[in-house]
Amino acid sequence: MQPVHYDLAVITIIPGSSTAMTPFRSIAVFYHVARTQSVTAASEYLHVTPSAVSQQLRSLEEQIGTTLIVRSGRTVRLTEAGERYFELIAEDIEHIIKVTDQLRGTQAPTRLTIRATPTIATKWLLPRLDDFLTRFPGLEVRIDGSNEPTDFSRERVDIEIRHGTGRWTGLNVQPLVSERFLPVCSPSLAEAGSLCAADIIDYRLIHSVKAQIQWRTWFNRAGIKDEGFLRNLYFDRSHMSVDAAALGMGIALESNLMMSQEVLGAKLVIPVRNPPVMEICTQWLVCPHQSLRLPHVRHFIDWISEVARQWHQEQSKLFRQT
Structure with missing residues (x-):
């Protein structure tokens, strides 16, 4: 999977309320952090700074109302809620990335x-x-x-x-x-x-x-x-x-x-x-x-x-x- 940039577009997911809007950017950042178990690795993959990754994670946790990730030395560890959330979104995120690349004509094999x-x-x-x-x-x-x-x-x-x-x-x-x-x-x-x-x-x-x-x-x-x-x-x-x-x-x-x-x-x-x-x-x-x-x-x-x-x-x- 090639590095994907999410800086230009924000997809909003509205779970039953017009005021509850979760940016796709934060979800995608969480996905890459959870997959690599590292803020640094995720930031390198997404070509953003580690502080930007951390900011997106905090934003997502505030939106959801629970802690998803805790730091452990150089690595990060998913909480029980984070494990469950990653399990639910992983395949959907990969599908969205693949479809987006198809539309842009830049699809690369996984x-x-x-x-x-x-x-x-x-x-x-x-x-x-x-x-x-x-x-x-x-x-x-x-x-x-x-x-x-x-x-x-x-x-x-x-x-x-x-x-x-x-x-x-x-x-x-x-x-x-x-x-x-x-x-x-x-x-x-x-x-x-x-x-x-x-x-x-x-x-x-x-x-x-x-x-x-x-x-x-x-x-x-x-x-x-x-x-x-x-x-x-x-x-x-x-x-x-x-x-x-x-x-x-x-x-x-x-x-x-x-x-x-x-x-x-x-x-x-x-x-x-x-x-x-x-x-x-x-x-x-x-x-x-x-x-x-x-x-x-x-x-x-x-x-x-x-x-x-x-x-x-x-x-x-x-x-x-x-």
Whole structure:
């Protein structure tokens, strides 16, 4: 959605009384503040000053007769009345903006901005994204590949696929996929099922340093005493670990989320017989609670949740012998 200017026209809504007139400008300002959870972000989006935004908010609260927003540090928080009001007006405001742009001949597609780590974006999301674009051709999608967690009060990101524990307060957080961590290597290095767990120590170990399950934990689960690793290769990006393993540079402990395509293509195999089962949810859908009321955000959540369910079914078949 492109920045929209409301300076020239004021639409009045008359709820049953000729003297009760609420300017659309104030309602639109409230909508953008509630959506971004920031007076500053809303002011930048609307190309007005933060003080002008605050003035419009005060005017609207006076007209309605209740507090809609309270400040909390750099961010703002909707009151219970503000939550309810935003829920009621969000779709109508978006429709008005769209129709106005149509009449002016400047309609731009609604933009959905998704943040994900470069590995998730490249290895998992991108191969499936065409289906989403086909289903929602009116959406303009931007993928923001970053390992930094989104500050939704300052950044124009609608939803994030976040790696971590899932414990982030003040945000809507829901699990996306569970990952199964397995040792993998090129078939030129070791054939599938040709090794026992203890044999791995004789090979170069590829470490993905930001993964939530590391080789030390895997060896402990396998019942192998940790005597230190003598041959190691470290990467701070999982996709680099996967690629290095596929090139025959060693054995990587990687998530099936990152390397299932390479396993399907026979570029990687699981060299260990009966490896320990280590599964954990590390990928989460994260967004402000207010964003759940935006149609394009709901469309993406519904779509990617269905994709995740299908992926889990495919993985159960692909790795059923491990």
